[in-house]
Every structure is written in C-alpha cells, then in structure tokens.
Amino acid sequence: MTALVGFVFLGLFSPGPNVILLTTSGARFGFRATLPHLLGVALGVGFIAFVTGLGLGALIEAFPTLRIVLMIIASLWILSMAWKLWHAKPVQTRDTDRPFTFIQAILFQWVNPKIWAVATSASAIIADLSPMMQATMLAVTFSATNLYVCLFWTYAGSLLRTLLADASKWRIFMHIMAVALAMFSGLVFL
Template sequence: MFFDPLLYGFVFLGLFTPGPNVIMLTASGARFGFLRTLPHLFGVVVGVGITAGVTAMGVGAAVQASSLLNLLLRLGAGGFILWMAWGLWQASSKPRKAADPDDKPLSFFGAVLFQWINPKVWAVAFAASAGYGAGQEAWFEAARLATAFSSLNLMVCLFWTAAGSLLTALLAAPTAWKVFLRIMAVLLAVTTLLIFR
C-alpha cells in the first residue's frame, strides 16, 4: 500500500517535534520573514524527501552499520548546527525591519545538503523504513517514503516558518528580539546533544 496512515502519522510526529530544522525555520521566519525563508523551506522539504528515499534504498542501513560513517555524519551535523547557533547568537539585535539588508537566510541548496547530515532526519527515516515498510521493491519503498516525508514536511515547514514570521510583531523591541534570538541559538545548540546520545 503506497499510502499508509500509520506511516504518515509516525513521520508527521517525527518531523513536527522540535529539532534543527524546526528551530532554524522558526528563527529564519522571524529574522527574514516568510517569503525570504521560502528557499530554505523548500530546500528542507526536498532534502528530507531525498534522504528518506535513499534510506529506503538501503543507505540508512549502511550508515547505521558503519561506525566511522555514523561518527562523521554526527560530527558534521554537530559542527554545522553549532555554527548556525553561533550565527543566531551573534545576529543583529535589531528587529527584522531594521536588520542588516545583507543578512540572508540559508539557501535552497544549503538546506538540501544539511539534510544529509541531519541526524534527526536520518533517525526518523531509518525507523520509518524499518518499521513501516510495505515489503515492495526498493524503488517503490523509496518513492513511498520520499512522498510521505516531503508532503508532510511541507506542511510542518510552512507551519513553523509562519509561526516565526508572526512572532516578529511581538518582538518589536530590540531587547525582546535579542532575547528571542539568544533563546533560539541555545535551543539549536542543545539539539547537538541529541546527536551524541
């Protein structure tokens, strides 16, 4: 069966809960606005779909089986997440309308590539592939997982980006804006603990 409600429920819960993508998109929506964050958002959607698809093709099992590859992915993800958190920590304390016009959100390709080292996406994709497989050929399983992950992640990303952009009205004062960015930076940095648990 291509559409499995249990698979979709599992994937939705796995992607909706806070992790690096959710935090980065919420912060980006607040910093840059909904429209400017769309390339980042679509990069996440495409990247997550690709990661889920290749996991169903057996790449997820290879990553789990190779301790060196697993460690390299974790180190890469941890380094990237800490770099993004540092950028949020150092970001302008001026609200979006007064911020530096040269400051820009993560690009489409940057967001796609980040999914290849995002351990939360790999973990959810691996669990979905192992627990909700339909017993079909690898290409069918890959298409099934990629469709589930991308379609659900589109809704998740739209929600969190919109939530972030709506927060801007509440963060008009420079102090409130700075506190928000610092909280998002700390939350993002804390997600690295999940990588090495």
C-alpha cells in the first residue's frame, strides 16, 4: 500500500495538465472560486483509476487505433486550453471568464493522458487483487491523494494572485503556463 500511495503521489504531484490548470485557476480566480474545479479533478481522477482497475486501461492499450484517436483528442483539447491561457486577461472582463466547473473538471480527466498513464502503471502495483478490489483501491487512493495535491497547487496559485497584480507579470506567468501546457500536449504521443 505504501508503494502504491508513493507512486500515485509522485505521479499526480508532478506537473501535468491538472497541476497547470489548477495553479493557473488559483492565481486567476482565487482559491474559493477554484474549489469546484479542484473537487471535480479529485473525483474524476478517482473514477478514471476505478475504470482502469476494472480493465478499461488495458482495453485501450489493446486497441491501438482507439488509443491514437484518444491521444489526438487529448492533444487538441490540451492545446485549446493552452491557447486560452495564452490569451487570458489579468482581470475578468467577460461573464464567460470563470474556472472549470465541477462537471467540466470530471470530464477533462477522460482526455487527460497523464491520469491514464499513472492509473495504468499503478494498477500493475496491485495486479494480484481481484478487479473490483483493485478498482476500489485505486479509486480511493487516487481521489484521496489527488485531493491533497489539488489543494496544494490551487493554494500555491492563489498565493501568486497578489504577486501577479501587475499586468506584465501576469502576462509572463500566463504565457509560461500556456507553453508548459502546450508542451504537455506533445507528450501525449510518447
């Protein structure tokens, strides 16, 4: 169990789409406004881990065409988010400027390649369990661990909010986050 928690923690804590989006949302909208996004990520990650434990991850790996289609969709979605970050304004100027909703955050996990990769690898750590036990253990471990990871990165982002009050610093931060996210879209194919 310690090996599983350690692996999941390192896999989820390292920068990826969720970390970048939560940090940016915390900086842009504040901690409280980002909570639905944060909770959606924690629940969505747990759900992906659950279905991976039941065998969906292995099924996707078994069908290369399906895997390629999912990678293309994931890459395009991540690139579109990077584009939005690149063009984000320092202040909320439109009614449509808001963090991800709870449901959007859950749905994003379906095309988040990092979560699929970490969940598939983590399932190998506890492969000797029954599929339902493996799925349940993965779901609980992923959701609980990721809740703390999400809280950390969202709070870290919210602390940056005052530092980024200057429009030029804000633009630099958003461009760095957008480039990091865009770079991750290419890693989908590795």
